[in-house]
Amino acid sequence: MAIANADLTIRELHAAVGRSAVLTDHQTLAARSNDRSAAASQGRAIALVRPRDTAGVSAVLRIAATHRCPVVPQGRLSGLAGGANAVEGAILLDMTGMNAILRVDPVEMVAVVQPGVITADLAARAAREGLFYAPDPASATECTIGGNVATNAGGMRCVKYGVTRDSVRSLEIVLAGGEVVRTRPPTVKAVGGLDLTGLMVGSEGTLAVITEITVDLLPAPGPTLGVSASFSSVDDALDTANAIVAGPHRPSALEFCDAGVIAALRAKVPESGLPADAMAWLLVLTDSAAGAGEDVRWYTQTARAHRAVRVDSATDAGAVERLMVARRALNVAMRAVRGGSLNEDVAIPRSRLGELLRRLDALSARRGVPIATAGHVGDGNLHPVILFDPHDPGQVAAAQQAHIDVLAMAQELGGTATGEHGIGLEKLGAVDAELGPRLRSIQRGIKAVLDPQGLLNPGKKL
Template sequence: MTDHAIIAELAALLDATQLAAGDAALAFDRDHSDGTGQGVPIAAVFPTSTDQVAAVVRLAAKHGVPIVPQGTRSGLAGGANAVDGCLLLSLEGMTSILSIDVADQVVTTQAGVITFELVRAVAERGLFYPPDPGSWAISTIGGNIATNAGGMRCVKYGVTGDFVRELTVVLASGEIIRTGHRTVKGVAGLDLTSLIVGSEGTLGIVTEATLALLPTPGEPCGVLAAFPSPSQALAAADAIMATGRRPSILEYLDAGTIAAISSFSPSSRLPGGAGAALIIQSDEAGRAAADVEEYAAIALACGATTVDIAQDAAAVDAIMEARRMLHGAMRAVAGASLNEDVSVPRSRLAELLNGIAAIGQNAGVDIFSAGHIGDGNLHPIICFDPADAAAVATANDTYQHVIALAISLGGTASGEHGIGSLKRAHLDAELGPTVRQLQRSVKHAFDPAGLLNPGKKL
């Protein structure tokens, strides 16, 4: 069947506003990753219901057309990039929050709802959705589920998957299934929900989700501490995590990321000239102020040169707004950046940072680092000119060494951004051939024709 015939069938299923064909589809052909490639899609489609998604998938299955699921394409690993001859299936039009259950503390939402909008909606009902990826102002719930996204509050609350109760999923055949349990506990059958979370659209397309919520925490207080060196910041982070108090946020910025954010946003409150900084918060009701006083004392004892305490929500939000500018600020340095993530056990963070510095020195490039130091999830960043082919090649080659280093330290190629197309080369080293083959067998059981997001994740 020709592309024109497939587009004609899609046009019969969808409104004109829900279909972008040919060259018009190219506006949707990749995510926010730099240095990853993309193919040429047949069309992009924008369904607004699970039934429409299923109809599109059945059409694609009938004609053997690959499907690349997408949200707002805020990912950084190439997971939403087009492959040649595919349909781009965007969930960004599925923006309804279907129900908020205060008694059971759950929310049911379509996949295209923006993370921050969901957080705000449940907050109006006295409830709290903790996962908060740095891109929460643009990332979708479906995208977060696809990558098992994390964020700043992971150190206390965990990642997206820890809050997923039920999923509505369209399989590669177009069949609609529901996985999981609305209940807190549920062990009937195999845990397909956890299998689909983090599968990056390779097993099925998540269209709706029921997510667990918590009661609203206390008003946060925070600390912004500047250190002469990364080692002193690491020592402070270790000491904080060893206390009986658990911070709700524990973030790290090195000198390069501080300088980039400060240049990108001169009004940011980040300390100029620091070798490293920690952002620490507590949201413990009735205890947050005391927590941050202790965190501030620990920072000073570990050599902090300045410690600013934020005692109200506005001051806390100002600090966090600066942190959320990280990706935009690093891209602005040279025009593009590999802003990826690796994770190691926290006890190996010093080795990771020292190894990254050595890799950068050997390659003749600067590698900046920031991230969720409280749970060992670091974001090494390489800035480069996207118009310079040699710089692009050097950045990609250098980053492969960073990933290999993290794996050698007992870590992983990705803690939250996903594998996409960027990191597949490292899966043999991390997982081994037997586990990889088992995972391919699972993929085949869900998608025997290999049509869902081919060339990604696995």
């Protein structure tokens, strides 16, 4: 973008949303140019805009359309795929200031929120009303609902409650030219049109900007109880997990860690009490309002029947919280091992998880970088973590190649390169192989209808 055009764009932004909401200094733009992925930004933005309401977002998009200026919607930058990274000449649209919980309705059992609301804050507000917001990404205490919707975020409770899309009822969105629309009525049932709500969820800011979100709430669950089980082999842990998923006592979380992850978590969170000598560990939780004790007994029996070395019940809030704190520390703990990490997000059929883990071991040996794996074994979504020294160019290159290999491996096993983190920039190279040319063409055609100038988060997802 020419400097004169950029200057004119910024002046119009000042007039539309106020000078205090438009930041152009290098330090601010640099700090907001990258999320937590290893993907580099794609250029320097011209401004960071912090809208206060939907009207402000609409004004920004109208100005952007007039001057053909890219717009990159952003939340708290906790993403792991580069989806919110800056592109050349862009307006960075920081939605974190639109952070009001507008309504919690115990009759309709919905909440209406702005996109900047922190996920854990919504969950806490719902709980005060005796209700429950189910999605629970690992970064729930810092990520936003808008970011969750943009990436269709998952988390540990997906095995019982599904991903973010399963809790989104309706959206208010701003189209690329600035027009404000709602994707559907807020009723439980609404089949009068195509599912634009589902289309927007997971679109990573490439189709529209989300300004208001209506989510489903559930009755409050019971207290979380669970089982911590360690195994001398990965196969025994996977057999246990498959038996639990197929059984009559549906868990609210079913998490797996291999020996490499266990060691890193023990070093980072020593008070967790994770087993020192296990080759694999399962955390199985229930939040059933009735029958939770029977759930725990059944999980214990199942683990023992599949050769668990040790099974401990976590039947009080403190014990469960210690284990959850450890599991949520995955990314930080793994990065501390060598200073650098690539956090993968593949999902494959559960019947092939053992094959995936064996192939990851072989890949680690072939590329010369450690790979340790944790994840949501109950739905087949694992997070292999590739470890490397960021100051060693050879390790960096080996890790990058291993990253490409892991994505291809998941697809070869009938799965996907991303179960919940999104495509962003980091996984663009894997999308063609996964979807094929016809589906890619259809999806790009949808974007062309909604964003004919290609200004919304260009170069990402699609």
